[in-house]
Amino acid sequence: MLRLASKAPKPRSALQKSESRLGILFILPSLILIASVIIYPIIYNIYLSFHRVSLNPLKPHKPIGLSNYLTLLQDGNFLKALLMTTVYVAVTVVCSTTVGLLVALLMNRKFKGRGFARSLVILPYVAPVISLVFVWRYMFNGIYGVVNYVTVDLLHLFEAVPAWFDHPVLSMTLVVLFDTWRVFPYSFMMILASLQAIDESLYEAARIDGANAWHQFWNITLPEILPVVGSLMILRSIWNFYKFDDVYLLTKQVPIMGVYLYETAFSTNDFGLAASITVVLFLIVMSFVILVRRKVKRV
Amino acid sequence: MKKRLVSMLTAAVMLLSIGLTGCSSKPSEPAASSAPEEPKKTVAIEFMHSQPEEERVKVIQSIIDDFTAKNPGIEVKQVPVPEDAYWTKMTTLISSQKLPAVVESNIDQGRLLYAEDVIDTQANTEVITGKGKDAFFKGALEILKTPDKDEYTGVPVSGWVAGIWYRKDLFAEKGLEAPTKWENILKAAQALSDPANKKYGIVFATEETDFTEQTFTQFALSNNVELFDADGKPKFNTPEMKEAIAFYKELYKYSPQGSNGVTQVKDAFVGGNAAMAVYSTYIMGSLYEQKMADKIGFAIPENKSAAGFGMMTTLSISKAVDADQKEAAQKFISFMLEKESNITWLHMSPGGANPVVKDIAADEKYQSHELLKAFGETAAKVPEGFNELKMLGFQNGKSHPKMGNITGKFVIPKALNAILVQNAGMDQEIEKAQKAMEQIVNE
Numbered sequence: 001m002l003r004l005a006s007k008a009p010k011p012r013s014a015l016q017k018s019e020s021r022l023g024i025l026f027i028l029p030s031l032i033l034i035a036s037v038i039i040y041p042i043i044y045n046i047y048l049s050f051h052r053v054s055l056n057p058l059k060p061h062k063p064i065g066l067s068n069y070l071t072l073l074q075d076g077n078f079l080k081a082l083l084m085t086t087v088y089v090a091v092t093v094v095c096s097t098t099v100g101l102l103v104a105l106l107m108n109r110k111f112k113g114r115g116f117a118r119s120l121v122i123l124p125y126v127a128p129v130i131s132l133v134f135v136w137r138y139m140f141n142g143i144y145g146v147v148n149y150v151t152v153d154l155l156h157l158f159e160a161v162p163a164w165f166d167h168p169v170l171s172m173t174l175v176v177l178f179d180t181w182r183v184f185p186y187s188f189m190m191i192l193a194s195l196q197a198i199d200e201s202l203y204e205a206a207r208i209d210g211a212n213a214w215h216q217f218w219n220i221t222l223p224e225i226l227p228v229v230g231s232l233m234i235l236r237s238i239w240n241f242y243k244f245d246d247v248y249l250l251t252k253q254v255p256i257m258g259v260y261l262y263e264t265a266f267s268t269n270d271f272g273l274a275a276s277i278t279v280v281l282f283l284i285v286m287s288f289v290i291l292v293r294r295k296v297k298r299v
Numbered sequence: 300m301k302k303r304l305v306s307m308l309t310a311a312v313m314l315l316s317i318g319l320t321g322c323s324s325k326p327s328e329p330a331a332s333s334a335p336e337e338p339k340k341t342v343a344i345e346f347m348h349s350q351p352e353e354e355r356v357k358v359i360q361s362i363i364d365d366f367t368a369k370n371p372g373i374e375v376k377q378v379p380v381p382e383d384a385y386w387t388k389m390t391t392l393i394s395s396q397k398l399p400a401v402v403e404s405n406i407d408q409g410r411l412l413y414a415e416d417v418i419d420t421q422a423n424t425e426v427i428t429g430k431g432k433d434a435f436f437k438g439a440l441e442i443l444k445t446p447d448k449d450e451y452t453g454v455p456v457s458g459w460v461a462g463i464w465y466r467k468d469l470f471a472e473k474g475l476e477a478p479t480k481w482e483n484i485l486k487a488a489q490a491l492s493d494p495a496n497k498k499y500g501i502v503f504a505t506e507e508t509d510f511t512e513q514t515f516t517q518f519a520l521s522n523n524v525e526l527f528d529a530d531g532k533p534k535f536n537t538p539e540m541k542e543a544i545a546f547y548k549e550l551y552k553y554s555p556q557g558s559n560g561v562t563q564v565k566d567a568f569v570g571g572n573a574a575m576a577v578y579s580t581y582i583m584g585s586l587y588e589q590k591m592a593d594k595i596g597f598a599i600p601e602n603k604s605a606a607g608f609g610m611m612t613t614l615s616i617s618k619a620v621d622a623d624q625k626e627a628a629q630k631f632i633s634f635m636l637e638k639e640s641n642i643t644w645l646h647m648s649p650g651g652a653n654p655v656v657k658d659i660a661a662d663e664k665y666q667s668h669e670l671l672k673a674f675g676e677t678a679a680k681v682p683e684g685f686n687e688l689k690m691l692g693f694q695n696g697k698s699h700p701k702m703g704n705i706t707g708k709f710v711i712p713k714a715l716n717a718i719l720v721q722n723a724g725m726d727q728e729i730e731k732a733q734k735a736m737e738q739i740v741n742e
Binding site: 036054056057058073116137141142144160162163164165166194238251252263264268269 | 704
């Protein structure tokens, strides 16, 4: 720092000036693009959050100050949704990453039919959500669902069909299972790619030193894949924080944030309130990302 | 320097050529001497609808071709939009002031369009009066009235009705009466229920969606439930409402348990696991495919009065058009109400879409479709449901302006689901719904 301060700034040559102008010119299209599709919508969203929004442009938006924010923060359901979302995100992220890691470790070993097995694993991730939701709803149907046929009619584990998607705990368990099953292939693919990049000589050296399988995993595999696993967990947390589709389609007993947002604001075209919810969520997610990045940097 | 000069010159030439191309694409003005007669002005209008399936687009195009052949000087371009994206498309078009001249909408969408002041209700009303108000089923027009004027949010062209579909063969075996009166519905549900063998007396919606509100509406309105008092204040906690919910809960004992939605209700009835189902006319196609049409009856529930629920498909005229386009749109919608074109429209989804014009319901050509013939008398009885058509939040000929928000926030389905499926206390949930309604009305 001192060394830098003690140096007198060099006068910039004409070539340097021209180069920097050219540089600005080159990044200008990207800047314009980012400003128009990211910065402008964020600013406009903040503006809307302080208004009662009218759909008809001939009717002006009515400024209402902090009213939307007050409505939101006084709503007990908002805090409930926030809590529910935190639990949902924490459990699904840990589960999907762990399953993805285990399957990636398994699929990284050589065996007959590995290519076919790998493509089968990816299936839940590439199938459309709506069709998967229907399959699950059919599986748990009280009249002809296979789950009830096995658990109630064949094994007599339950006297009557359990309220799979109506009981708060059962339905939370099922939506977590669904999400884990659906998205673990993504973690699997990323981790597998990272595993394949590890230098085989590291394992050879470890084996010569007498390291067992666990030691090899703990001291070589895990440190090598940790940056990918970390990024995966951050990304999955952000994505699942805004989750709506499969949860809403499967049950109404898990009111996570996406569902709350839809029911509170979008179903009634209250776009001002919707904007204020997204601003609050944006702040929460950004704080989470900044916090995690700082932690990661320290590590 | 030389390079810079060359590149600047190249850029200038390119800009100039773009400009010139733009100029050349402009239509050349006709010379005065070569145009002795003024060419006939063509009015172009757009018709946005939610029937994007290829077959339906072709059918609608055939109606448009017929219309344009009879009305030279008018061009109609159809804008098909998938149903799941329709609401978003509509709100986006309102925001950008680009709503097409003719917009298909249901009752709720019509209310939104009216609230946003983007539809010409006077123009809609002129089309209806042109056809004659008496030509329509009474209920079909009543529920389309605007909250504050004697005008209509749209011109009805078809609609679906919901009611109780029942197995005539099973009813005959047990000697049961048709499920119109409440006591007959309950008696039949009890008699035909055998859950151990996966047979249920009745199946209806219980999940937290508007489907449950639609189903319950029939029972509530048949008990003369009103959601608001004369001053527009919510009154959910009335004895009539409590009776209706208690009856709904009693029926639930004979239904498959859990949050039942469209799939569960339809599958249970079409699959032969339920003797009665509360569903719309869109179930007719599946019943026909299963060759069950001749075994099926249709009834509208009745206690203190008869009450059917249904949804209109209306065509509405946008305010974002000039006088010529408005006139063209009116002509087009009037044409859609004519016998030939209306029957073509209805036969796109036979059974599901029903006539709202009395003459067409009785017309031989309309009834000649093989699906409708298979249902026989039942099919003929269905459109009469429009006469008993009622909606919650609609009193003294006016709909409450906040009813859309109450439906959107699922106040009624949430209360019913809690009482029936979650086994919550009825009084407590009714009070909760009352408070939720008050909050929405006071917003």
